[in-house]
Amino acid sequence: MKNNEIIDKKPITDGLIDYEKIYEKFSWETLKKELNINDGRVNIAYDAVDKHAQTWRKNKVALYWEGADGTCQKYTFLELKSLTNKCANMLQKLGVKKGDRVFLFLPRLPELFISMVAIAKLGAIAGPMFSAFGPDAVRDRLQNSEARVLITTPELKERVDTVLWELPKLEHIILVNDDKREGAEEEGNVYYHTLIKDSSDTFETEWMKLEDPLYILYTSGTTGKPKGVTHVHNDMISHYITTKWALDLRDDDIYWCTADPGWVTGTVYGLWGPWLCGISLYVYDGRFDAAKWYESIQNHKITVWYTAPTALRMLMKAGDEVIEKYDLSSLRYICSVGEPLNPEVIRWGSKGYGLPIHDNWWQTETGSIMIANYPCLPIKPGSMGKPFPGIKAAIIDGKGFELPAGQHGLLALKPGWPSMLRTIWGDEKRFKEYFNVNGWYATGDTAYKDEDGYFWFVGRADDVINTSGHRVGPFEVESALLEHRAVAESGVIGKPDAERGEIIKAFVVLREGYKPSKELEEELKIFIRHHLAAHAYPKEIEFCTNLPKTRSGKIMRRLLKAKDLGLPTGDLSTLED
Ligand code: PRX
Numbered sequence: 001m002k003n004n005e006i007i008d009k010k011p012i013t014d015g016l017i018d019y020e021k022i023y024e025k026f027s028w029e030t031l032k033k034e035l036n037i038n039d040g041r042v043n044i045a046y047d048a049v050d051k052h053a054q055t056w057r058k059n060k061v062a063l064y065w066e067g068a069d070g071t072c073q074k075y076t077f078l079e080l081k082s083l084t085n086k087c088a089n090m091l092q093k094l095g096v097k098k099g100d101r102v103f104l105f106l107p108r109l110p111e112l113f114i115s116m117v118a119i120a121k122l123g124a125i126a127g128p129m130f131s132a133f134g135p136d137a138v139r140d141r142l143q144n145s146e147a148r149v150l151i152t153t154p155e156l157k158e159r160v161d162t163v164l165w166e167l168p169k170l171e172h173i174i175l176v177n178d179d180k181r182e183g184a185e186e187e188g189n190v191y192y193h194t195l196i197k198d199s200s201d202t203f204e205t206e207w208m209k210l211e212d213p214l215y216i217l218y219t220s221g222t223t224g225k226p227k228g229v230t231h232v233h234n235d236m237i238s239h240y241i242t243t244k245w246a247l248d249l250r251d252d253d254i255y256w257c258t259a260d261p262g263w264v265t266g267t268v269y270g271l272w273g274p275w276l277c278g279i280s281l282y283v284y285d286g287r288f289d290a291a292k293w294y295e296s297i298q299n300h301k302i303t304v305w306y307t308a309p310t311a312l313r314m315l316m317k318a319g320d321e322v323i324e325k326y327d328l329s330s331l332r333y334i335c336s337v338g339e340p341l342n343p344e345v346i347r348w349g350s351k352g353y354g355l356p357i358h359d360n361w362w363q364t365e366t367g368s369i370m371i372a373n374y375p376c377l378p379i380k381p382g383s384m385g386k387p388f389p390g391i392k393a394a395i396i397d398g399k400g401f402e403l404p405a406g407q408h409g410l411l412a413l414k415p416g417w418p419s420m421l422r423t424i425w426g427d428e429k430r431f432k433e434y435f436n437v438n439g440w441y442a443t444g445d446t447a448y449k450d451e452d453g454y455f456w457f458v459g460r461a462d463d464v465i466n467t468s469g470h471r472v473g474p475f476e477v478e479s480a481l482l483e484h485r486a487v488a489e490s491g492v493i494g495k496p497d498a499e500r501g502e503i504i505k506a507f508v509v510l511r512e513g514y515k516p517s518k519e520l521e522e523e524l525k526i527f528i529r530h531h532l533a534a535h536a537y538p539k540e541i542e543f544c545t546n547l548p549k550t551r552s553g554k555i556m557r558r559l560l561k562a563k564d565l566g567l568p569t570g571d572l573s574t575l576e577d
Pocket of ligand 1: 337339457
């Protein structure tokens with residue numbers, strides 16, 4: 001346990017100045033009153049966009065957008081108000097009403113951000129999906145949520161076409177971008193830009209109850225298909241204050257969150273949180289490239305940057321010479337989330353960027369940052385930091401009893417913060433399982449707390465894989481592999497990887513008549529990329545003749561992992577033979 005290293009720094013904020021004092025006296029109820037929130041007369045879209053359009057912020061840039069080809073666009077809060085009104089009117093004309101699910105399968109285009117706000121204005125429920133998803137991933141989400149409308153691009157729609165027959169509840173597909181394909185018009189496609197042209201730019205925003213659903217994000221567990229984690233308008237209380245205190249955002253910031261809104265970080269801190277605080281966002285719709293990323297920081301004078309450990313490790317690998325070519329002096333605060341952040345990366349960042357990197361911890365289910373390193377507290381490299389004010393975090397044993405400092409156990413939270421998940425869409429039973437351990441919300445992670453109250457990540461308590469910060473369920477990959485004609489059985493694990501945290505490794509038993517080969521290995525990788533998702537393909541495949549199973553027939557991934565890594569195999573009493 002190496003937790004005596006400390007990076008001390010001067011508080012640079014007018015936000016969270018005295019952590020201990022604020023933690024002590026903080027109350028969500030008081031904050032709610034201060035924010036003047038009246039249940040039944042709320043809508044996050046009003047607070048994030050329309051409200052600013054009525055103040056001095058109306059001509060402030062809400063979104064600086066840059067495409068992969070270098071095209072730049074910008075939108076003020078006033079322009080956003082009008083564009084989101086037009087989009088809401090367009091959806092309303094198609095019959096979308098309060099409570100309907102509208103799913104988004106888009107690159108990081110301005111229309112993605114505009115649609116998310118417009119959907120909220122209608123009181124409908126948004127379902128953002130990562131643009132790297134394949135047809136199976138999209139089908140599972142649209143099917144489970146019974147989405148009525150899908151907004152996508154002509155290119156991405158091609159991936160959905162093969163599964164459309166399995167989506168009887170989907171009534172409309174709206175295409176963003178002009179479709180230049182021959183015959184596109186005849187296919188009966190509906191175009192965003194055509195529809196929006198005739199839409200009015202005034203719209204009566206639907207007033208919501210705090211507990212009305214806002215968005216659904218599907219996330220992976222150990223077993224079964226992805227679960228629809230459902231969040232509500234009340235989340236805005238958490239979004240607002242965590243953005244202010246954990247990301248330290250202020251009015252004059254230009255902020256870049258590198259996450260895609262298809263993941264929770266991109267939805268909460270790449271859109272709602274910063275806009276609730278009236279902050280100018282920068283969005284880059286391109287792939288990772290060290291030089292390009294630094295150029296973005298330089299050219300757009302980014303002041304606060306929220307990114308992920310894999311990206312930071314890749315930047316570290318790209319070397320200091322790249323940093324030296326750019327002027328990164330605009331940066332004042334850097335945060336990271338999604339996977340363990342190596343102390344080595346923090347030390348490197350302190351030299352390379354002249355700034356410490358503030359790790360924070362949370363989940364799709366928690367809906368906002370739960371544990372963080374703050375501007376006002378020293379950083380212990382490798383630690384996730386301390387619980388956010390209003391959050392009671394603890395390390396517990398399997399019965400729900402709190403463990404003392406230094407002991408490894410389950411990371412748990414006391415339920416009741418505003419952005420806690422409200423249900424698993426269509427699966428209340430699964431939702432309740434989160435609270436099975438003596439009323440705690442069980443995170444599925446293991447960790448420990450040190451004597452100073454800092455939390456340290458240890459691992460996952462289940463088989464969930466974290467590859468480059470993307471949460472992948474082994475069951476989803478196993479199921480997708482089984483769809484291939486050559487595969488009889490498969491077991492999937494996360495294997496430690498220096499750059500990506502973990503990579504996906506699949507153990508595959510072939511059907512009669514198929515032989516292991518390099519070609520088949522490649523074919524299976526491409527198969528998963530195309531069917532499930534680009535980030536979920538197994539980088540390593542090992543062919544084997546059988547898989548270790550329990551007597552009840554469950555694949556023992558734990559054993560596969562232990563064998564693969566040369567670790568002790570532990571209790572084998574439930575092994576089949
Ligand atoms: O295992 C933890 C890891 O990511 C999981 C949550 O994944 P997801 O719901 O996709 O949300 C990711 C971004 C909010 C957690 O259960 N994780 C998240 N942050 C950290 C982390 N692991 C270590 N350190 C972190 N800072």
